[in-house]
Amino acid sequence: MKQSNLREYFRPKTLDEALSILNSYEGEIKIIAGGTDMLADDHKEIEALLDIDQLGLNYIEKADGYIRIGSATTYTEILNSDEIYENFRAIWDSASVVADKSIRNIATIGGNLGSAVPSGDAIPPLYALDATLVIKTTTEEKKVKPEDFFTGPRKNILKKGEILKEIQIPYSDGAFGSDFEKIARNSVDLATANIAVFVKIDEDKKISDARIALGAVAPTVVRADKLEKAVIGTKAEEEKLEEIVKAVEDVISPISDVRSSADYRYKVSRVIAKRAIMKAYDRAIGK
Amino acid sequence: MILMSQKYKVNFTVNGDQYERYVEAGETLASVLRVELGLTGTKVGCDRGDCGACTVIMNGKAVKSCIIPALKADGAEIQTIEGVADENGLHPIQQEFVELAAVQCGYCTPGLIMASKALLDENKNPTEEEVREAIGGNICRCTGYEKPVQAILKAAKKLNGECL
Structure with a gap:
């Protein structure tokens, strides 16, 4: 929608130029690339936009x-x-x-x-x-x-x-796999909860390294460090994971909002954790 | 004191015609198309990038013109619903929308047609899933998506020269 108080629009061609505009502009200036998030609302406090889509930063x-x-x-x-x-x-x-x-x-x-x-x-x-x-x-x-x-x-x-x-x-060496899972009310909605998992496996096909991060269930994305440690040595067996994934609850602090209750976010975080670990593992073993 | 906002020059091609206009910094592409150029076939529903009624094709890709700053369109090539039919008549997508009655109130139709045209321009033989993905950001509140999906798939076949 229209940005009703916007007075200036900068669309420089180089990064140096962009930085010098940022440094010299005295009012409220905001950087955009696609601008899709910014233009979903009228940001009356913003006086200038710096559009960085011409800086060659798409590569x-x-x-x-x-x-x-x-x-x-x-x-x-x-x-x-x-x-x-x-x-x-x-x-x-x-x-x-x-x-x-x-x-x-x-x-x-x-x-x-x-x-x-x-x-x-x-x-x-x-x-x-x-x-x-x-x-x-x-x-x-x-x-x-x-x-x-x-x-x-x-x-x-x-x-x-x-x-x-x-x-x-x-880049990772050896056998590795990663996955991302998202729960949303419909296909275009923001996530109710989301998660990314990366695992590496050893010669015995056991998980030797894991990194797990959850979104929309805390003020920022959080790493589930306890869960990461708990999956090491397993082969992502579903029955084992059912128990292990309870460890996500230690790191998340979800809120209730229009998308979901906090309670549901607690429960669904475990479900997507299990799902994503199994999928990342399957990819690591080449399944 | 009234602070007049500065106007910026913007040049773009719309449906093959070159335009030069002076617009305010905060103006959207949708508004320039509708108000400055009088191309009101592009609809504005939610005005925040959710409903897809304002979908146009910019540099070959479907975009929601209500969340594109007009000044981001400087130098771009834009296609709106007004540019889809040519001297030979309706585009096959439009023909199939008519044929299958894939229209009720019609407000979402220009957006649906632009989103699906962008798809067929780059993928001549889409699967049903690809069609549904291409129009995933276009909301119809009358009836649903079954007929539009069928119309788009039929239009693809027609464009591929298949006898129907």
């Missing part, structure tokens, strides 16, 4: 040991990447269920991190896949982990003068 590139995803890469671009599908499946899966296709055509992965809503589907996979976020300022490039980036609902550490530039995710 998916292999680097030495990791993949680089530009912050202005759209979900559709992620879905078109075989590299992501094969190596970082939880990201691909999450991109496939964000909103609907016409939004995925324009909404970006970086935008989801900038908005920092607790239910953002792009976020749990970044915890599970051990991503690093690269923030650019005029003087430096800072690297932060997702755990240190998000500080609360719709809050992150980005300060004025800083732009989220890219996401780096390490």
Whole structure:
């Protein structure tokens, strides 16, 4: 919808130019890439928009040991990447269920991190896949982990003068698998709860490493560290998991809202944890 | 004191015609299409990216024009419902919507047709699932999606030259 108090719109062609606009603008300025989240409401407090869709920040590139995803890469671009599908499946899966296709055509992965809503589907996979976020300022490039980036609902550490530039995710060796699961009222809704799981297995096909992150059930995405430890050594057997997944309740603190009760979120978090661990494991063993 | 907001020049192509307009920073593409260009075939329902009535094709992709800043469309190639039929008549998707009566009140129809045209432009032979995914962001409150889905699948066959 129309941004009724917006007075200026900047759409620079280079990152340097974008940073200098951010630094010199004196009023309330907001960065957008796709803008789909921003334009869903009239943000009367915002006086200027800095549109970063022309900075060449939409890319998916292999680097030495990791993949680089530009912050202005759209979900559709992620879905078109075989590299992501094969190596970082939880990201691909999450991109496939964000909103609907016409939004995925324009909404970006970086935008989801900038908005920092607790239910953002792009976020749990970044915890599970051990991503690093690269923030650019005029003087430096800072690297932060997702755990240190998000500080609360719709809050992150980005300060004025800083732009989220890219996401780096390490490639794994050996046998590994990942998965993303989401519970929502309907296909285009925000998540009631979501989860991303990454597992590695050893020669005996036992889980040797696990990273598990849940969204929409706490003020920020949370790692289920106890559960991660508990699945190590198992073969993701369903009966065992039924018991083990109760460990998610220690780290989540869901609220009741229009989408669901807190009680339901507690229960469904266990269900999706079990589901995602089994799926990630099946992918690791090549099933 | 009344603060006048600055107007920005925006250039884009709509249905093959080049336009230049001056718009406010906070204006949406949907509003420029409807108010500035008079192309009211693009509907605005929710005005917040949920219902899909405002779907247009921008640079080959279906987008919701009510959540696209007009200035983001600078330099873009846009197609609206007004540009879908040509001198030979209705587009096959439109023909099949008529044929199968996939329309009730009609408010969602332009959006449904633009979303499905974007799909058929890049995928000549979609599965039913792909069709349903392509129109997943288009809400119909009259009747449902069965007939539109059938119409889109039939139109795809027609575009592929299959005899029906």
